[in-house]
Amino acid sequence: MKKFNIRKVLDGLKEQASSSVSSGQSGAPENNLMHETLQSENFQLCKTVRHGFPYQPSSMAHDPVQKILAIGTQSGALRLFGRPGVECYCQHESGAAVISLQFLINEGALVSALADDSVHLWNLRQRRPAILHSLKFNRERITFVHLPFQSKWLYIGTEKGNIHIVNVESFTLSGYVIMWNKAIELSSKAHPGPVVHISDNPMDEGKLIIGYEAGIVVLWDLKSKKADYRYTYDEAIHSVAWHHEGKQFICSHSDGTLTIWNIKGQGKPFQTITPHGKQPKDGKKPEPCKPILKVEYKTTRLGDPFMILSGGLSYDTVGRRPCLTVMHGKSTAVLEMDYPIVDFLTLCETPYSNDFQEPYAVVVLLEKDLVVIDLAQNGYPIFENPYPLTIHESPVTCCEYFADCPVDLIPALYSVGSRQKRQGYSKKEWPISGGNWGLGTQSYPEIIITGHADGTVKFWDASAIMLQVLYKLKTAKVFEKSRNNKEDKQNTEIVDEDPFAIQIMAWCPESRMLCVAGVSANLIIYRFSRQEITTEVVQLLEVRLQYEVNDMESPPEGGGGGDRDLPTPGAASPSPQTTGPPTHPSTSSNSSDGVRDNVPCLKVRSTPLKQSSGYQVELVVQLVWVSGEPPQQITSLALNSSYGLIVFGNSNGLAVVDYLQKTVLLNLGTVELYGSNDPYQRQARSPRKTRQPAGGNGLCDINEGSASEDRCKSPTSVLASNHQQFYNGGGGRGVLLSVCPPRGANPLDHRDNSFSRSRSSSVTSIDKEAREAITSFHFCETFARKGDSAITPCLYVGTSLGTVLAVALNLPPAGEQRLLQPVIVLPSGTLARLKGSILRMAFLDNTGTFLPPAFETWYEPNAAGADSEERDKARKRRPVSVSPSTSQELQESQYAVVCSEKQAKVIALPSQNCIFKHSITETSFVLRADVVQMNIGNCVACFCANGHIMTLSLPGLRPLLDVNYLPLTDMRIARTFCFTNLGQAMYLTSPTEIQRITYSQETCENLQEMLGELFTPVETPEAPNRGFFKGLFGGGATSLDREELFGETQAGKASRGLAQHIPGPQGLEGMKGAASGVVADLARARIALDERGQKLGELDERTAAMLASADSFGKHAHDMMLKCKDKKWYQF
Secondary structure, eight states: OOOOOHHHHHTTSOOOOOTTBOSSTTHHHHHHHSOOOOOGGGEEEEEEEEEEOOSSEEEEEEETTTTEEEEEETTSEEEEEOSTTOEEEEEOTTOOOEEEEEEETTTTEEEEEETTSEEEEEEOSSSSOEEEEEEEESSSOEEEEEOOTTOSEEEEEETTSOEEEEETTTTEEEEEEEOHHHHSOTTOOSOOOSEEEEEEETTEEEEEEEEETTSEEEEEETTTTEEEEEEEOSSOEEEEEEOTTSSEEEEEETTSOEEEEETTOOSSOSEEEOTTSOOOTTSOOOOOBSOEEEEEEEOOSSSOOEEEEEEOOBTTOTTOOOEEEEEETTEEEEEEOSSOEEEEEEEESOSOTTSOOOEEEEEEEESSOEEEEESSSTTOOBOOOOSOOOTTSSOEEEEEEEESOOTTHHHHHHHHHGGGOOSOOOSSOOSOOOSBOOOOOOOSOEEEEEEETTSEEEEEEOGGGOOEEEEEEEGGGGBOOOOSOHHHHHHHOSOSSOTTOEEEEEEETTTTEEEEEETTTEEEEEEEESSOEEESSOOEEEEOOOOOOOOOSSOOSSSSSTTOOOOOTTOSSOOTTOOSOSOOOOOOEEOTTSOEESOBSSOBOOSOEEEOSEEEEEEEEEEBOBTTBOOOOOOEEEEETTTTEEEEEOSSEEEEEETTTTEEEEEEEHHHHHGGGOOSOOOOOOOOOOOOOTTOOSOSOGGGTTTOOBOOOOBOOOOHHHHHHHHHTTSSTTOOEEOOOBTTOOTTOOOTTSOOOSOOSSOOTTTTTTBOOEEEEEEEEEOSSTTOSSOEEEEEEEETTSEEEEEEEEOOOSSHHHHHSOOEEEEEEEEEEOSSOEEEEEEEETTSOBOOOOEEOOOOTTOOTHHHHHHHHOOEEOOOOOOOOSOTTTOOSEEEEEEESSEEEEEEETTTEEEEEEEOOSSSOEEEEEEEEETTEEEEEEEETTSEEEEEETTTOOEEEEEEOOOOOSHHHHHHOEEETTTEEEEEEETTEEEEEEEEHHHHHHHHHHSOBSOOOOOOOOOOOOOHHHHHHTOSOBOOOHHHHHSHHHHOBOOTTTEEEEEOTTHHHHHHHHGGGTHHHHHHHHHHHHHHHHHHHHHHHHHHHHHHHHHHHHHHHHHHHHHTTTOOGGGO
16 A cells, blocks of 8 residues: 655645545455445435524414414524424525514414515414415515404505405405505594504404504494594504403503503593503603503403503613513502513413403513413413523533433433422413424434533433423533633633633533533533532642744754654653753742733632532643733543543643543643654744734634644653652642643743744734644544554544644553553654644444444442442443454554545554545535444535535545535534534524434434424314393394405405515425415315205205105195095995
8 A cells, every 4th residue: 555645745735636536556445345335315414403592583473272382583484382392493585574473373374474575374284384375565565464363364554554455365465455545534644654553343343443653543444444433642653452342442652651442432542551650749741651562451251451561661760671561450560571572472261352361371572582471370470481492591602412322311411400490480381382292213312512601511402303401510610700800801811701601512421521621721521420519629730731932943952853752651750851840839920020920811719619419520620821921722622531531732732631630641732743753844933922812712714823823842741750749739728730831941931032922813924834733632442553463542633734643542450550550641643644624533443333432431429338339340441442453464453534624534554554535625624524323334424614514435435415505604603513423413503593404314204203293183262152132232243254345256356566476385286285284274174164055955955845745745644544534445
């Protein structure tokens, strides 16, 4: 096989891009030995489900019979909610804001009106709702929509003040139009403004109330086509609500008043109320308040009515949060909300507007939350929300996705998370309970972990396309609360906002070990425990990971020349180049000229820390300021529970931490890993000193210098000689562990002839080549060097310049010796070089089977008695070692899979020959790459910045899937996109929502069964009984034949240019098929009823004829009997 040609790297990494082309003669036979089971037909990309709170909500509707809720957003999205676990996401193609939603109650359909003046009919009887009809208005802007219960005629109010009527079955306009100039008084010269309300009288469907923005309300008689009454008020109207008896209505106004009107008393309001206004003693008008945006008037059979309103607060309540006011009898309750109110709906026992409403709850849609208030309990408690709507409680900064987790993991997290739940919720069940769950076949556990800006980490159960929060961890508890000292903040913190934000997470599901890296250059390592403990002193390690770049124009002496040796494990004393003590207590200190040194960005709390069951702090690692320069943020992180090691890196270098012994094993600059084989010419940087830009997260293209740093000399690594000193230093209160300073440098010494150690704010030609950040890690048991005959524990390191380096790990035996003997860490040279930053590494055995990193099974760390013995017996589990072949030329023992921003390579080990390589992209770059396990094989999954999602076979790197799915619109997608096993992936599609997708053909085929059903057959409640006297004297509700009134026969045809009808996106045939559940069902049901009535009529006629014939026959038989009654037999 050919060896790696380093000249290509020196010439600018000019490797030829070839799709799955072997770089040697033996590539093809090796591929033949490993049969690839995955084919392109095993892959298909589709969206599965969207979780979280609808981003920027704009409208809401509720079906009181089906008990489902719909929410529209400003981006044209629809989110439908049923019982917990039944959710659905739809999207209007135009992307215009949803201004109004109306359910066809208990018919499985929904009407949506958009800001682009289009109206759409959705079929909800299928698992993925679809649009059946659309109507686009051309001349008028839609402002209000109303659909009466059990009616097929939709009222649409416009900005011009007109009202148009649409048949929802055919989605055609009626010729019946209510023009604004006919509705208002002829003497009025001013335009009444847009229509803000339409509703029919609960007791008379022929009477329609129309509210105009300017303050005019009109009671319109549909039959006579004229206004019966007009009601005028000098303040603008925002909403109108009826009393259920149809004799009164209430209006909310812009000055914070409510006016109650009798329908036959049009002169002035029957009553005027200012709920939050101060009543003057002299009887004058109260001071104006903020507008009441909406009011609802709901009656009860046995008590006082409810008046519920939003807004209306006094102007002097500056800074007060938005409120919902509930007025019930003489009591007024003001319920404060965390966010502005978008809309609210009152849930009632009956869908009929002409009956006592009996309200039992209020659904309040806020800008960033959904609240349901229980009206039946004292104090109006809220219901506990079962939907996963708290993803954005604090902004999401990073995500990880794990499929096929250990089966005991979700119950363990749920058991500790259930103790964190708040108290004081309503005791009733969640009122939105419609729909049915899907019958999915997927049964493997899935967990999503989200890191947030306030330092919290949330664990979510994502099994079976649902989402439920399991456990919440607050990492900020480890640190002291920051004081409002601006000078101190500027000098120590490296970010202006959210200093506790989570940047990277590493998690081992088997051992339940967790490590999180924050933006303030800190690491926290957690263990999982079921028992509460109190930690007297939080163990702390402080690391100086900041280096100088000496003049590299001439060959450096001693430490950097071609004959330089790598650090020798087991050295008896610290390196002779080290000045200063090997260890020292790290305290916040300033140099003589006031420059900060050895100061961490955050201060770990010094008081005892009470830790409840769940994740408990094991160790805190902090990077400190060095000679006035802040530490660089951590760009990569890895954890291995079997080895007891954590490794992290940034733009300066890397550090390996033994969290069992609480020591730093290795602290190297990136250049130190190369030894004498560094292929790059390191150049000096510009001698500028700048503060690190706030909010830098290391997620941009590393080659552009956004998260990279120069190379320089390394400090001494922690070796056997000083190992015990580090370990012993962690026992006492306030004693901090740190790494010794860089070689040849005194922490307090500032030399004028040294180059600046600050990070340049921009990449220039003089320092671009010197920047090389650590971008990825992978722990494994493999061959540390070329030609090795045995596998050993190793750490593989990937850099931003496309280099993969190996670090050998010499671990003591498990058990007590592991806590006493040192771990030896030794860099072992370069494995490969690729174009672009290294993103992911993995290993396969000689049959192509994925080799997972070694791990330790979980045990209770705080166990006592018999449990402690069981803990001591817990042994570390490692993957089965593959015995290397005796003939290296015939067969390799392992294969390393390496993926960068541009390329993927498969390298045979231990020969280190590249047997397959593939150029993923030339014009873009890969944002996320993962080696994932499918049901029948392994593959590489990639997400590129140009929106393409690709999969490559292993080990042959054949393209199996390439779909242009999602262009990168913002860095949030790049920061949160994750692939996981079994064809699952996710990303944060908005600041509040997670979108899950699948690239598995099997999952796509089963998706229809996995999704829940929104519509379930439910009988419509019976209409209220009119009673004997109301029926006798005509006091009940009167119906209206809208078909006759609005139909083409009487109303005529609508103007052609007014609106354009658009069939559903699936075409006429598809529309007919999709409509089988809604409009077509209605039409067919009516036809069937007509046919049935006709047949019943015919049957009645035949029955009547038979009865008449039977009566005639009986009569004739009776006459015959009378005639023959007295005759003898011989007379016949």
